[in-house]
Amino acid sequence: MMLDLPKCDVQSQSDNKEVLIRVENVSKKFCRSLKKSLWYGIKDIGSELTGRKYEHELRPDEFWSVKDVSFELRRGECLGLIGRNGAGKTTLLKMLNGLIKPDRGSIEINGKVGGLIALGAGFNPILTGRENIYVNGSILGLSKAAIDAKLEEIIEFAELEEFIDAPVQTYSSGMTVRLGFAVAVVLIEPDVLLLDEVLAVGDMGFVLKCFRKIDLLIPKCAVIFVSHSMPQVSRIATDIALLEKGKPVYQGKNVSEGIDLYYSKFDVIPSFYVGELVQIISILINGQPSLDTTDTILVERLADIEIQITLKVSPQFKHPEPFLVFYDAEQRGIAEYIYEEKLPLENINGNVSFKILIPKVIFSKGLYSITVGLSESKDGPILMRAQSAAYFQVKAEKNLWTAFQLHGESTQVI
Template sequence: MMLNEIQDRQIDAQPENTDIVVSIENISKKFCRDLKKSLFYGVRDIATDLVGGRRKSDRLRKGEFWALKDVSFQLRRGEALGLVGANGAGKSTLLRIISGLIKPDTGCVRVRGRLAPLIALGAGFNPILTGRENVYANMSILGLSTKEINERFDAVVDFAEIEDAIDAPVQSYSSGMSARLGFASAIHTQPDILLIDEVLAVGDIKFKAKCYRRLHELNQQGVSFILVNHNTQAILNVCDSAVYLSKGQLVAFGDTGTILNQYEKDLFLEGRENTPGVLYLPKKLEHESLGLDLISIYFKSLEGDIVESIISGEPIIFCINFRAHKKFSDVNVHLKITELRKQGNPILFLSNKNDGKPFEAGIGEHEIQLKIPYLSLVPGAYTMSIKLKEGALGTLDLVESFKFTVKSDINMGISLINQQRSWEIASKQ
């Protein structure tokens, strides 16, 4: 069955609210990990359909698992929706069900309008055919006539920026070139709904920016799309709302910032929710110690209570407890904070040495307190490395990764920092 035929069948069952272009209703899909059993189940299901029998689609058979289970949400006209979740969460399976490439075992999908799926790197291209031939084949499958393709062909090639290779076989293209041509073909079908699955993860930065600008333009024109991208910053910048899937189940659906914060917290801080907000360090043996040993690390409020999550814009105290086995006259702390979802350059580096505040420490236990009157970090998940040094010498003790979350009581949008501020209006005489 051709893709446009599948779409026509779905479009016949239109949702009552014309503002809703995609309605996902209790979708479930199961797969079998065992190839032989999978083939056997497939043959048996076909035979059951042929004789008019009823499948037990809501039950798992031996070796099967739920790739999706009872997932429901809606996509509205002009809405940009991000689909997030770890590998194996069911994101690609869901997009394939929406596009009509596979059928759900239970539930139904209702689609209103022309749908353009871009859910594979090659965008369904035949590697033996040339780029030109693939554009015509691909766009015709998506419902365009030859006349319409002729009118848009030059615009497709111009957007993809592969004029020199358009008459070469696609098998000679790089992954970036294939993605460019696939994306260009999809957006020039004038779709009502776009499904985009990780294809923008390849290619150069300049072309990615070009694609996101075009997505914004299409969105302003009323085109809806669902975007899967492991770069959560891209989801945050582009999408109005988000769906969070975990192990085939819908965890949350709502505002993009809120959903991404929950996803990142689950992804990076799993298992820490029910433990005290203190990182305790194991006691070192005498031959392992360099004379100064970290004991514990935590945040606490101005009232002295230990806190697990800190609030953007609020005051906080960061505490480092250590034990000195001898006297130190120049103890220096180096803190490096990095956003977990980026894991690139640190966004904040703090050092008492740089601030001209060295510490002396005698034998015994001590607590260094870093008092922050206004936390400028935006909501998200972070990791901090902590190093204790003596003067300019080597590290005495360290913690490579102390993970923590930052929450907020206000909407930060796409800000990179929480700038302390106040607003007022003054009348001019």
């Protein structure tokens, strides 16, 4: 959808500081009851028609989906909008795109808006992909000649050459997103781009293509990017806003601080799979117990991390071999530790205890989990694997979207 508002001259350098989005104290409420929602809607329409003032206070069964959100976004800036499911992110984007009306506050947008908010939104499932491109272009006020000029670029970007004349209802979710993204960024050439989880269903090749396109667009427009993938957010965001139950709990340009706060909102719940012959007694990270707790252990980047694990193992296994696997918050495997000491572990009266010291942890800042495993012997059958048995959070000044932040020395060459 496009809001065709007066477009400012983008040629001068001063326009790089132009405010394209201004949101002031915006709030939106919904009703949990369908019957009451219909009745409240009729009353609100009547109030507007008669000119009566209505303060939009909460009525029975109503709740604030978005409450008192304010921000400005300039050309060349990207706002990473994060929060748990139901925090109000999509509702805010729908108000920015003009799909729904705020109950309080004001929204000012300068320029054309390209939005990809809901999967398949704006597409007629019965029409073909080609026909939907023309329909969207016509709604946006583009002539057939203008659409023709960009048609091949849209099809090529969406990678739908073989399927463009098939009905959209036959498309997979990834194909639909590809077409929607291509229409939003190629056909519209937006001043304001709204993206809501559009990269969550694409394959890796298309995700990288989207990032390249967004990199080219950001200097020319303002972008609001909604995602649950913090590496993706830190990859492109210049600003960040964290919503919780509709309210902003963090706003600013310190993207890493906002992501840290986002991670802290989740309970740390281990997910165990333990073999019958092995039992985890305790796991200590830098001396702090990590079992049976929801507290996250903090580790400074480049500091040492000491992991001490005590297991109860069936006496028949004399020299078991432990291994550790580290995962990031997105559950991507980051690193693995394999026990390679010369002296094998001893099973002493059914107890196996060992300590691992990892010097100068180079993980980028973020939340990490440790999976603990034990095999019968080197390269032998696995006796136990405890997924996400312990968690720790790496603290650092900078936030990167890569898994590792390398530490080294550099000198100038003259």
